[in-house]
Amino acid sequence: MSSMSDSFPNPLQAARFWRAAAALAHLPPDEGAEVAFAGRSNAGKSSALNTLTGQRALARVSKTPGRTQELLFFSIDERRRLVDLPGYGYAAASAAQRRDWGEVIPAYFASRRCLRGLLLFMDVRHSLQVADRQLLEAAARLSLPVQPVLTKADKLARGALLTAMREAQARLADMAVVLPPLALSSLSGAGAQAIRDRVWDWLQHDDGG
Numbered sequence: 663m664s665s666m667s668d669s670f671p672n673p674l675q676a677a678r679f680w681r682a683a684a685a686l687a688h689l690p691p692d693e694g695a696e697v698a699f700a701g702r703s704n705a706g707k708s709s710a711l712n713t714l715t716g717q718r719a720l721a722r723v724s725k726t727p728g729r730t731q732e733l734l735f736f737s738i739d740e741r742r743r744l745v746d747l748p749g750y751g752y753a754a755a756s757a758a759q760r761r762d763w764g765e766v767i768p769a770y771f772a773s774r775r776c777l778r779g780l781l782l783f784m785d786v787r788h789s790l791q792v793a794d795r796q797l798l799e800a801a802a803r804l805s806l807p808v809q810p811v812l813t814k815a816d817k818l819a820r821g822a823l824l825t826a827m828r829e830a831q832a833r834l835a836d837m838a839v840v841l842p843p844l845a846l847s848s849l850s851g852a853g854a855q856a857i858r859d860r861v862w863d864w865l866q867h868d869d870g871g
């Protein structure tokens with residue numbers, strides 16, 4: 663499939679860290695268009711943000727899960743943003759941290775008219791855990807479109823990858839707002855272009871608010 667971004671520079675490469683919000687009271691104005699990145703801690707979300715933007719160190723890649731508790735805003739231009747949501751579901755989380763992401767992420771979804779879509783990153787070897795399903799349900803309640811991304815595709819041989827993709831797709835099939843999953847290896851970049859195209863397509867929809 664050809665796409666506009668095959669023949670042009672990656673528009674997401676313009677993304678620059680703009681600001682962090684530790685609480686919903688500190689979100690930037692609800693205008694223009696933004697796309698959010700969500701996933702369990704260690705799912706490969708930061709690696710994906712770097713790969714999709716073609717930048718080596720835009721988001722910190724950590725071996726220590728659960729460090730970022732803020733919403734991080736990256737601006738592409740004056741009207742378009744990427745938003746890195748706090749990673750959830752890590753084993754060592756305190757009760758307060760669990761309550762935090764369980765409330766903050768759905769509240770963020772509900773408070774942003776400018777939110778065009780959600781990328782949900784899941785390790786292809788452990789997709790659709792309980793916390794992922796809760797996030798999908800929160801998105802569905804708001805009719806927020808979700809693109810599932812199955813990460814670390816390089817960890818599986820081709821046959822096992824196809825099986826894992828098919829299984830994930832079957833389990834997601836009954837959710838109306840969820841698109842068919844895409845596979846990504848941030849190590850090789852395989853699969854990145856289809857995800858960039860999805861993000862860029864979402865970011866074109868700006869209602870002028």
Ligand SMILES: Nc1nc2c(ncn2[C@@H]2O[C@H](COP(=O)(O)OP(=O)(O)O)[C@@H](O)[C@H]2O)c(=O)[nH]1
Pocket residue numbers: 701702703704705706707708709710722723724725727728749813814815816817846847848849850
């Ligand atoms: N082999 C492989 N490892 C990956 C990939 N993406 C992330 N990782 C590794 O998985 C770990 C967690 O990645 P990170 O991006 O920090 O995950 P986050 O917690 O979701 O932001 C790190 O050790 C990464 O190097 C991938 O596509 N392939």
Ligand SMILES: [Mg+2]
Pocket residue numbers: 707708709722723724730749
């Ligand atoms: Mg991270």
